[in-house]
Amino acid sequence: MHSSSLKTQELNAQVQYRLIEELSASEQRYRELVERIREVVFRCDGDGKFLFLNPAWTALLGYSVPDSLNRRLVDFVVEEDRDTALHFTAEEPSEQESRDGVELRFRKSDGEWVWLLLAVQADTSGGRVGSLYDIDERKRAQQSLEELNSSLESRVQKRTAELAETNRKLGAEIEARKQIQENLLKAERLAVVGETSGRVAHEVLNPITSIFSRVEHNANNWKDFSLLLGNLREVIGDWREEHANATFAQYLANKNEDGVAYGDEDFELLDTILERQDVFQQEREADLRFIMKQLQRVIKIINNLRGAVRQNRTVEEISVIDPIDEAYEVMQDSLAKRNIRIVKDMAPNLPSILADENELIQVFTNLLRNAMQSIDEKRHRGGCIETVACVSGEMIEIRVRDNGTGIPKNDQDSIFNFDFSTKDRGEGTGMGLGISRRFVRENGGDMILESSEVGQGSTFLIQLPFAR
Ligand SMILES: Nc1ncnc2c1ncn2[C@@H]1O[C@H](COP(=O)(O)OP(=O)(O)OP(=O)(O)O)[C@@H](O)[C@H]1O
Ligand SMILES: [Mg+2]
Missing domain, CATH: 1.20.120 (Four Helix Bundle (Hemerythrin (Met), subunit A))
Incomplete structure:
Protein backbone atom coordinates (compact mmCIF):
# COMPACT_ATOMS: atom_id res chain seq x y z
CA MET A 1 0.00 0.00 0.00
CA HIS A 2 1.08 3.46 -0.80
CA SER A 3 2.45 5.13 2.20
CA SER A 4 0.65 8.37 1.53
CA SER A 5 -2.74 6.62 1.08
CA LEU A 6 -1.98 4.70 4.25
CA LYS A 7 -1.48 7.94 5.96
CA THR A 8 -4.69 9.28 4.54
CA GLN A 9 -6.57 6.18 5.73
CA GLU A 10 -5.15 6.56 9.19
CA LEU A 11 -6.07 10.21 9.16
CA ASN A 12 -9.59 9.39 8.07
CA ALA A 13 -9.90 6.77 10.77
CA GLN A 14 -8.68 9.29 13.30
CA VAL A 15 -11.12 11.87 12.09
CA GLN A 16 -13.93 9.33 12.14
CA TYR A 17 -13.01 8.25 15.58
CA ARG A 18 -12.93 11.86 16.74
CA LEU A 19 -16.26 12.44 15.08
CA ILE A 20 -17.79 9.40 16.71
CA GLU A 21 -16.28 10.44 19.99
CA GLU A 22 -17.68 13.94 19.67
CA LEU A 23 -21.00 12.61 18.50
CA SER A 24 -21.35 10.30 21.41
CA ALA A 25 -20.25 13.07 23.77
CA SER A 26 -22.89 15.35 22.28
CA GLU A 27 -25.50 12.59 22.46
CA GLN A 28 -24.46 12.02 26.04
CA ARG A 29 -24.96 15.75 26.72
CA TYR A 30 -28.42 15.77 25.11
CA ARG A 31 -29.47 12.59 26.87
CA GLU A 32 -28.33 14.03 30.17
CA LEU A 33 -30.22 17.20 29.37
CA VAL A 34 -33.39 15.29 28.47
CA GLU A 35 -33.07 13.02 31.48
CA ARG A 36 -32.42 15.77 33.98
CA ILE A 37 -34.78 18.41 32.70
CA ARG A 38 -37.85 18.95 34.97
CA GLU A 39 -40.28 19.16 32.05
CA VAL A 40 -41.65 16.03 30.48
CA VAL A 41 -40.31 15.58 26.95
CA PHE A 42 -42.11 13.10 24.75
CA ARG A 43 -42.56 11.74 21.28
CA CYS A 44 -45.70 10.02 20.06
CA ASP A 45 -47.01 8.56 16.86
CA GLY A 46 -49.87 9.82 14.68
CA ASP A 47 -52.45 8.26 17.07
CA GLY A 48 -50.95 10.04 20.02
CA LYS A 49 -49.33 6.92 21.50
CA PHE A 50 -46.12 7.55 23.42
CA LEU A 51 -42.92 6.42 21.71
CA PHE A 52 -40.58 8.21 24.06
CA LEU A 53 -40.83 9.72 27.53
CA ASN A 54 -38.10 11.19 29.70
CA PRO A 55 -37.83 10.40 33.47
CA ALA A 56 -39.58 13.68 34.40
CA TRP A 57 -42.82 11.81 33.40
CA THR A 58 -42.35 9.40 36.29
CA ALA A 59 -41.31 12.19 38.62
CA LEU A 60 -44.41 14.27 37.80
CA LEU A 61 -47.13 11.61 37.48
CA GLY A 62 -45.74 8.52 39.17
CA TYR A 63 -46.11 6.11 36.20
CA SER A 64 -43.04 4.16 35.04
CA VAL A 65 -41.87 5.02 31.51
CA PRO A 66 -42.00 1.43 30.12
CA ASP A 67 -45.60 1.00 31.37
CA SER A 68 -46.63 4.22 29.70
CA LEU A 69 -45.07 3.71 26.26
CA ASN A 70 -47.53 2.67 23.56
CA ARG A 71 -50.39 4.17 25.59
CA ARG A 72 -52.20 7.26 24.35
CA LEU A 73 -51.51 10.62 25.97
CA VAL A 74 -55.25 11.31 26.21
CA ASP A 75 -55.70 8.24 28.44
CA PHE A 76 -53.70 10.03 31.14
CA VAL A 77 -55.83 13.14 30.91
CA VAL A 78 -58.88 13.60 33.18
CA GLU A 79 -62.23 12.88 31.53
CA GLU A 80 -63.34 16.51 31.13
CA ASP A 81 -60.15 17.63 29.33
CA ARG A 82 -59.88 14.65 26.99
CA ASP A 83 -61.45 16.24 23.89
CA THR A 84 -59.01 19.12 24.05
CA ALA A 85 -56.09 16.73 24.51
CA LEU A 86 -57.25 14.72 21.51
CA HIS A 87 -57.38 17.84 19.37
CA PHE A 88 -53.76 18.61 20.23
CA THR A 89 -52.31 15.12 19.83
CA ALA A 90 -54.27 13.30 17.14
CA GLU A 91 -55.75 16.17 15.08
CA GLU A 92 -54.16 19.20 13.50
CA PRO A 93 -53.87 22.07 15.98
CA SER A 94 -53.11 25.47 14.48
CA GLU A 95 -49.59 26.85 14.66
CA GLN A 96 -50.72 29.42 17.20
CA GLU A 97 -52.32 26.71 19.37
CA SER A 98 -49.20 24.61 19.15
CA ARG A 99 -47.03 27.52 20.20
CA ASP A 100 -49.24 28.66 23.12
CA GLY A 101 -49.93 25.12 24.33
CA VAL A 102 -52.94 24.07 26.31
CA GLU A 103 -53.59 23.66 30.03
CA LEU A 104 -54.78 20.13 30.87
CA ARG A 105 -55.41 18.13 34.01
CA PHE A 106 -53.46 14.82 34.11
CA ARG A 107 -54.40 11.94 36.38
CA LYS A 108 -51.48 10.83 38.58
CA SER A 109 -50.82 7.22 39.50
CA ASP A 110 -52.07 7.91 43.05
CA GLY A 111 -55.47 9.06 41.66
CA GLU A 112 -54.85 12.79 42.28
CA TRP A 113 -54.57 15.13 39.31
CA VAL A 114 -52.19 17.96 38.34
CA TRP A 115 -52.31 20.85 35.91
CA LEU A 116 -49.76 20.53 33.08
CA LEU A 117 -49.13 22.79 30.11
CA LEU A 118 -49.00 20.69 26.92
CA ALA A 119 -47.04 22.01 23.96
CA VAL A 120 -46.76 19.88 20.76
CA GLN A 121 -45.28 20.06 17.34
CA ALA A 122 -45.63 17.74 14.36
CA ASP A 123 -42.41 15.83 13.64
CA THR A 124 -41.10 14.72 10.29
CA SER A 125 -42.49 11.15 10.59
CA GLY A 126 -46.16 12.24 11.02
CA GLY A 127 -46.02 11.95 14.79
CA ARG A 128 -45.62 14.58 17.49
CA VAL A 129 -42.88 15.83 19.76
CA GLY A 130 -43.81 17.84 22.74
CA SER A 131 -43.41 18.79 26.35
CA LEU A 132 -45.48 18.89 29.53
CA TYR A 133 -44.75 21.70 31.95
CA ASP A 134 -45.87 21.65 35.57
CA ILE A 135 -48.21 24.61 36.14
CA ASP A 136 -50.14 23.03 39.01
CA GLU A 137 -49.09 25.46 41.71
CA ARG A 138 -49.84 28.53 39.62
CA LYS A 139 -53.18 27.09 38.43
CA ARG A 140 -54.31 26.16 41.90
CA ALA A 141 -53.27 29.56 43.27
CA VAL A 309 -104.94 70.67 72.55
CA ARG A 310 -104.56 71.78 68.95
CA GLN A 311 -104.68 68.69 66.80
CA ASN A 312 -103.69 70.11 63.44
CA ARG A 313 -100.11 71.14 63.79
CA THR A 314 -98.19 72.40 60.76
CA VAL A 315 -94.52 71.70 61.14
CA GLU A 316 -92.40 73.55 58.58
CA GLU A 317 -88.85 74.68 58.06
CA ILE A 318 -88.86 78.24 59.38
CA SER A 319 -86.53 80.88 60.73
CA VAL A 320 -86.88 81.31 64.49
CA ILE A 321 -86.79 85.07 63.93
CA ASP A 322 -90.25 85.02 62.33
CA PRO A 323 -92.30 83.93 65.38
CA ILE A 324 -90.23 86.29 67.60
CA ASP A 325 -90.99 89.24 65.31
CA GLU A 326 -94.62 88.17 65.14
CA ALA A 327 -94.90 88.07 68.96
CA TYR A 328 -93.38 91.55 69.24
CA GLU A 329 -95.95 92.74 66.74
CA VAL A 330 -98.78 91.29 68.85
CA MET A 331 -97.42 93.03 71.94
CA GLN A 332 -96.31 96.24 70.18
CA ASP A 333 -99.08 98.59 71.41
CA SER A 334 -98.93 97.42 75.03
CA LEU A 335 -95.14 97.71 75.12
CA ALA A 336 -95.14 101.14 73.47
CA LYS A 337 -97.78 102.46 75.90
CA ARG A 338 -95.44 101.58 78.80
CA ASN A 339 -92.31 102.98 77.15
CA ILE A 340 -90.58 99.63 77.53
CA ARG A 341 -87.25 99.53 75.72
CA ILE A 342 -86.93 96.65 73.26
CA VAL A 343 -83.54 95.11 72.46
CA LYS A 344 -83.31 92.41 69.79
CA ASP A 345 -79.97 90.74 69.12
CA MET A 346 -80.22 87.95 66.54
CA ALA A 347 -77.01 86.27 65.40
CA PRO A 348 -76.64 86.45 61.58
CA ASN A 349 -77.30 83.34 59.45
CA LEU A 350 -79.18 81.38 62.10
CA PRO A 351 -79.94 77.86 60.78
CA SER A 352 -83.60 77.16 60.19
CA ILE A 353 -85.71 75.03 62.53
CA LEU A 354 -88.55 72.56 62.01
CA ALA A 355 -91.49 73.86 63.99
CA ASP A 356 -95.12 74.92 64.13
CA GLU A 357 -94.85 78.69 63.80
CA ASN A 358 -98.18 79.44 65.52
CA GLU A 359 -97.13 77.53 68.61
CA LEU A 360 -93.86 79.47 68.82
CA ILE A 361 -95.70 82.78 68.36
CA GLN A 362 -97.79 81.84 71.41
CA VAL A 363 -94.65 80.92 73.35
CA PHE A 364 -92.89 84.24 72.70
CA THR A 365 -96.08 86.25 73.23
CA ASN A 366 -96.53 84.58 76.64
CA LEU A 367 -92.93 85.35 77.57
CA LEU A 368 -93.17 88.99 76.45
CA ARG A 369 -96.48 89.44 78.30
CA ASN A 370 -95.02 87.97 81.50
CA ALA A 371 -91.96 90.22 81.18
CA MET A 372 -94.16 93.26 80.60
CA GLN A 373 -96.45 92.41 83.54
CA SER A 374 -93.47 91.99 85.85
CA ILE A 375 -92.08 95.38 84.78
CA ASP A 376 -95.57 96.82 85.42
CA GLU A 377 -95.68 95.26 88.84
CA LYS A 378 -92.33 96.80 89.76
CA ARG A 379 -93.65 100.18 88.54
CA HIS A 380 -90.33 100.36 86.78
CA ARG A 381 -89.68 103.43 84.66
CA GLY A 382 -86.64 102.09 82.78
CA GLY A 383 -88.30 98.83 81.77
CA CYS A 384 -86.38 96.80 79.20
CA ILE A 385 -86.99 93.46 77.46
CA GLU A 386 -84.10 91.88 75.62
CA THR A 387 -84.31 88.95 73.18
CA VAL A 388 -81.06 87.31 72.13
CA ALA A 389 -80.71 84.40 69.68
CA CYS A 390 -77.51 82.51 68.92
CA VAL A 391 -76.21 79.04 68.01
CA SER A 392 -74.85 76.65 70.60
CA GLY A 393 -73.76 73.19 69.40
CA GLU A 394 -76.64 71.70 67.41
CA MET A 395 -79.22 74.04 68.96
CA ILE A 396 -80.48 77.56 68.57
CA GLU A 397 -80.68 79.30 71.92
CA ILE A 398 -83.10 82.14 72.52
CA ARG A 399 -83.01 84.13 75.73
CA VAL A 400 -85.81 86.46 76.81
CA ARG A 401 -84.61 88.74 79.60
CA ASP A 402 -86.47 91.42 81.57
CA ASN A 403 -85.57 93.79 84.38
CA GLY A 404 -88.88 93.30 86.19
CA THR A 405 -89.65 91.95 89.66
CA GLY A 406 -87.73 88.69 89.38
CA ILE A 407 -89.08 85.43 90.81
CA PRO A 408 -88.54 84.41 94.44
CA LYS A 409 -86.47 81.20 94.85
CA ASN A 410 -89.47 79.50 96.49
CA ASP A 411 -91.66 80.06 93.45
CA GLN A 412 -89.12 79.12 90.80
CA ASP A 413 -90.00 75.42 90.85
CA SER A 414 -93.72 76.11 90.44
CA ILE A 415 -93.88 78.64 87.63
CA PHE A 416 -94.33 76.00 84.89
CA ASN A 417 -97.26 74.38 86.74
CA PHE A 418 -100.64 74.89 85.13
CA ASP A 419 -102.20 76.35 88.27
CA PHE A 420 -99.45 78.62 89.51
CA SER A 421 -100.01 82.34 89.25
CA THR A 422 -99.19 85.27 91.49
CA LYS A 423 -101.39 87.58 89.46
CA ASP A 424 -104.92 88.86 90.17
CA ARG A 425 -107.70 86.54 89.12
CA GLY A 426 -108.49 88.81 86.22
CA GLU A 427 -104.86 89.07 85.11
CA GLY A 428 -103.49 85.57 84.94
CA THR A 429 -104.66 81.98 84.62
CA GLY A 430 -101.26 80.47 85.49
CA MET A 431 -101.33 78.38 82.33
CA GLY A 432 -99.06 80.54 80.16
CA LEU A 433 -95.65 79.06 81.00
CA GLY A 434 -96.92 75.46 81.28
CA ILE A 435 -98.44 75.61 77.82
CA SER A 436 -95.42 77.44 76.39
CA ARG A 437 -92.98 74.82 77.63
CA ARG A 438 -95.16 72.06 76.22
CA PHE A 439 -95.16 73.78 72.84
CA VAL A 440 -91.37 74.13 72.86
CA ARG A 441 -91.00 70.45 73.77
CA GLU A 442 -93.41 69.39 71.04
CA ASN A 443 -91.10 71.16 68.62
CA GLY A 444 -88.13 69.11 69.81
CA GLY A 445 -86.66 71.67 72.21
CA ASP A 446 -86.85 72.70 75.84
CA MET A 447 -87.46 75.76 77.94
CA ILE A 448 -86.12 76.69 81.38
CA LEU A 449 -85.92 79.62 83.73
CA GLU A 450 -82.19 80.23 83.34
CA SER A 451 -81.82 82.80 86.10
CA SER A 452 -83.92 85.13 88.17
CA GLU A 453 -83.13 87.52 90.98
CA VAL A 454 -85.79 89.30 93.01
CA GLY A 455 -85.63 93.02 92.22
CA GLN A 456 -83.30 92.46 89.24
CA GLY A 457 -85.28 90.51 86.66
CA SER A 458 -85.48 87.10 84.96
CA THR A 459 -84.03 85.28 81.97
CA PHE A 460 -85.91 82.48 80.22
CA LEU A 461 -83.93 80.16 77.88
CA ILE A 462 -85.45 78.31 74.94
CA GLN A 463 -83.45 75.73 72.97
CA LEU A 464 -84.60 74.44 69.58
CA PRO A 465 -82.77 71.94 67.33
CA PHE A 466 -81.72 72.77 63.74
CA ALA A 467 -83.76 71.41 60.88
CA ARG A 468 -81.67 68.69 59.16
N1 LIG B 1 -90.84 87.40 83.59
C1 LIG B 1 -91.36 87.13 84.80
N2 LIG B 1 -91.02 87.88 85.86
C2 LIG B 1 -91.52 87.60 87.08
N3 LIG B 1 -92.36 86.59 87.34
C3 LIG B 1 -92.73 85.81 86.33
C4 LIG B 1 -92.26 86.02 85.02
N4 LIG B 1 -92.78 85.07 84.24
C5 LIG B 1 -93.56 84.31 85.01
N5 LIG B 1 -93.55 84.74 86.28
C6 LIG B 1 -94.24 84.14 87.43
O1 LIG B 1 -94.70 82.86 87.05
C7 LIG B 1 -96.12 82.78 87.20
C8 LIG B 1 -96.68 81.85 86.16
O2 LIG B 1 -96.57 82.44 84.89
P1 LIG B 1 -97.57 81.98 83.76
O3 LIG B 1 -97.25 82.74 82.54
O4 LIG B 1 -97.58 80.51 83.69
O5 LIG B 1 -98.97 82.38 84.29
P2 LIG B 1 -99.56 83.83 84.46
O6 LIG B 1 -98.76 84.82 83.72
O7 LIG B 1 -99.76 84.05 85.92
O8 LIG B 1 -100.98 83.66 83.78
P3 LIG B 1 -101.29 83.70 82.19
O9 LIG B 1 -100.00 83.46 81.52
O10 LIG B 1 -102.27 82.64 81.98
O11 LIG B 1 -101.83 85.04 81.92
C9 LIG B 1 -96.58 84.19 87.12
O12 LIG B 1 -97.82 84.36 87.80
C10 LIG B 1 -95.45 84.94 87.81
O13 LIG B 1 -95.55 84.84 89.21
MG1 LIG C 1 -98.23 84.48 81.68
Missing part, protein backbone atom coordinates in the same frame (compact mmCIF):
# COMPACT_ATOMS: atom_id res chain seq x y z
CA GLN A 142 -55.12 31.19 40.42
CA GLN A 143 -58.13 28.99 41.01
CA SER A 144 -58.27 29.67 44.70
CA LEU A 145 -57.92 33.38 43.90
CA GLU A 146 -60.86 33.05 41.52
CA GLU A 147 -62.82 31.17 44.14
CA LEU A 148 -61.91 33.81 46.68
CA ASN A 149 -62.95 36.53 44.26
CA SER A 150 -66.24 34.91 43.48
CA SER A 151 -66.92 34.15 47.14
CA LEU A 152 -65.95 37.73 47.91
CA GLU A 153 -68.30 38.89 45.24
CA SER A 154 -71.10 36.73 46.55
CA ARG A 155 -70.31 37.92 50.06
CA VAL A 156 -70.45 41.54 48.88
CA GLN A 157 -73.73 40.76 47.14
CA LYS A 158 -75.04 39.11 50.28
CA ARG A 159 -73.93 42.02 52.45
CA THR A 160 -75.45 44.50 50.02
CA ALA A 161 -78.72 42.60 50.13
CA GLU A 162 -78.51 42.45 53.93
CA LEU A 163 -77.81 46.18 54.06
CA ALA A 164 -80.76 46.91 51.81
CA GLU A 165 -82.92 44.77 54.06
CA THR A 166 -81.59 46.51 57.17
CA ASN A 167 -82.27 49.86 55.53
CA ARG A 168 -85.81 48.82 54.73
CA LYS A 169 -86.37 47.62 58.31
CA LEU A 170 -84.86 50.82 59.65
CA GLY A 171 -87.16 52.87 57.45
CA ALA A 172 -90.14 50.91 58.73
CA GLU A 173 -88.92 51.34 62.30
CA ILE A 174 -88.50 55.09 61.86
CA GLU A 175 -92.02 55.22 60.45
CA ALA A 176 -93.31 53.21 63.41
CA ARG A 177 -91.45 55.45 65.86
CA LYS A 178 -92.84 58.55 64.21
CA GLN A 179 -96.28 57.04 64.64
CA ILE A 180 -95.57 56.23 68.29
CA GLN A 181 -94.26 59.72 68.89
CA GLU A 182 -97.27 61.20 67.18
CA ASN A 183 -99.52 59.09 69.40
CA LEU A 184 -97.54 60.09 72.47
CA LEU A 185 -97.95 63.74 71.59
CA LYS A 186 -101.66 63.19 71.11
CA ALA A 187 -101.86 61.36 74.44
CA GLU A 188 -99.89 64.14 76.07
CA ARG A 189 -102.23 66.73 74.64
CA LEU A 190 -105.15 64.75 75.97
CA ALA A 191 -103.38 64.55 79.32
CA VAL A 192 -103.21 68.35 79.28
CA VAL A 193 -106.94 68.40 78.78
CA GLY A 194 -107.36 66.04 81.70
CA GLU A 195 -104.91 68.00 83.78
CA THR A 196 -106.57 71.29 83.03
CA SER A 197 -110.22 70.59 82.34
CA GLY A 198 -111.27 70.43 86.01
CA ARG A 199 -109.43 73.64 86.67
CA VAL A 200 -110.80 75.20 83.53
CA ALA A 201 -114.36 74.27 84.47
CA HIS A 202 -113.78 75.89 87.86
CA GLU A 203 -112.06 78.91 86.34
CA VAL A 204 -114.82 79.43 83.82
CA LEU A 205 -117.59 78.89 86.36
CA ASN A 206 -116.33 81.71 88.63
CA PRO A 207 -116.51 84.54 86.13
CA ILE A 208 -119.76 83.22 84.69
CA THR A 209 -121.41 83.11 88.17
CA SER A 210 -120.39 86.67 88.89
CA ILE A 211 -121.53 87.77 85.46
CA PHE A 212 -124.89 86.16 86.26
CA SER A 213 -125.29 88.04 89.58
CA ARG A 214 -124.37 91.38 87.94
CA VAL A 215 -126.88 90.81 85.20
CA GLU A 216 -129.52 89.83 87.80
CA HIS A 217 -128.79 92.95 89.82
CA ASN A 218 -129.14 95.05 86.69
CA ALA A 219 -132.46 93.42 85.84
CA ASN A 220 -133.85 94.16 89.37
CA ASN A 221 -132.61 97.72 89.15
CA TRP A 222 -134.33 98.12 85.84
CA LYS A 223 -137.61 96.79 87.30
CA ASP A 224 -137.51 99.44 90.10
CA PHE A 225 -136.68 102.13 87.64
CA SER A 226 -139.44 101.23 85.25
CA LEU A 227 -141.99 101.57 88.15
CA LEU A 228 -140.77 105.16 88.56
CA LEU A 229 -141.03 105.71 84.82
CA GLY A 230 -144.66 104.47 85.07
CA ASN A 231 -145.34 107.20 87.66
CA LEU A 232 -143.69 109.77 85.37
CA ARG A 233 -145.94 108.71 82.54
CA GLU A 234 -149.05 109.29 84.76
CA VAL A 235 -147.86 112.75 85.80
CA ILE A 236 -147.15 113.78 82.25
CA GLY A 237 -150.69 112.59 81.30
CA ASP A 238 -152.20 114.81 84.04
CA TRP A 239 -150.09 117.80 82.95
CA ARG A 240 -151.13 117.45 79.35
CA GLU A 241 -154.86 117.36 80.35
CA GLU A 242 -154.61 120.39 82.67
CA HIS A 243 -152.67 122.28 80.05
CA ALA A 244 -155.35 121.58 77.43
CA ASN A 245 -158.07 122.87 79.80
CA ALA A 246 -155.95 125.93 80.62
CA THR A 247 -156.12 124.98 84.28
CA PHE A 248 -152.38 123.99 84.53
CA ALA A 249 -151.36 126.85 86.86
CA GLN A 250 -154.34 126.14 89.09
CA TYR A 251 -153.47 122.43 89.11
CA LEU A 252 -149.83 123.07 90.17
CA ALA A 253 -150.99 125.24 93.07
CA ASN A 254 -153.54 122.73 94.41
CA LYS A 255 -152.48 121.00 97.61
CA ASN A 256 -152.79 117.36 98.62
CA GLU A 257 -154.06 116.14 101.98
CA ASP A 258 -150.59 116.60 103.50
CA GLY A 259 -150.67 120.24 102.40
CA VAL A 260 -147.99 119.80 99.72
CA ALA A 261 -148.62 121.55 96.37
CA TYR A 262 -149.14 119.12 93.42
CA GLY A 263 -146.45 121.03 91.49
CA ASP A 264 -143.82 120.51 94.23
CA GLU A 265 -144.76 116.86 94.51
CA ASP A 266 -144.38 116.31 90.72
CA PHE A 267 -141.08 118.17 90.45
CA GLU A 268 -139.70 116.14 93.35
CA LEU A 269 -140.63 112.99 91.44
CA LEU A 270 -138.78 114.28 88.38
CA ASP A 271 -135.66 115.04 90.47
CA THR A 272 -135.80 111.56 92.02
CA ILE A 273 -136.03 109.94 88.63
CA LEU A 274 -133.07 111.89 87.30
CA GLU A 275 -130.96 111.09 90.38
CA ARG A 276 -131.83 107.42 90.25
CA GLN A 277 -131.03 107.41 86.55
CA ASP A 278 -127.56 108.83 87.27
CA VAL A 279 -126.79 106.19 89.91
CA PHE A 280 -128.23 103.45 87.81
CA GLN A 281 -126.24 104.59 84.81
CA GLN A 282 -122.98 104.56 86.76
CA GLU A 283 -123.73 101.16 88.24
CA ARG A 284 -124.57 99.82 84.85
CA GLU A 285 -121.33 101.07 83.35
CA ALA A 286 -119.30 99.44 86.14
CA ASP A 287 -121.25 96.21 85.76
CA LEU A 288 -120.72 96.15 82.01
CA ARG A 289 -116.98 96.73 82.47
CA PHE A 290 -116.88 93.96 85.05
CA ILE A 291 -118.81 91.64 82.75
CA MET A 292 -116.51 92.39 79.85
CA LYS A 293 -113.45 91.67 81.98
CA GLN A 294 -114.89 88.37 83.16
CA LEU A 295 -115.76 87.42 79.61
CA GLN A 296 -112.23 88.26 78.49
CA ARG A 297 -110.94 85.94 81.15
CA VAL A 298 -113.23 83.16 79.99
CA ILE A 299 -112.08 83.74 76.43
CA LYS A 300 -108.45 83.61 77.54
CA ILE A 301 -108.89 80.37 79.46
CA ILE A 302 -110.69 78.73 76.58
CA ASN A 303 -108.10 80.02 74.11
CA ASN A 304 -105.29 78.65 76.22
CA LEU A 305 -106.96 75.30 76.44
CA ARG A 306 -107.72 75.25 72.76
CA GLY A 307 -104.10 76.09 71.99
CA ALA A 308 -102.89 73.31 74.27
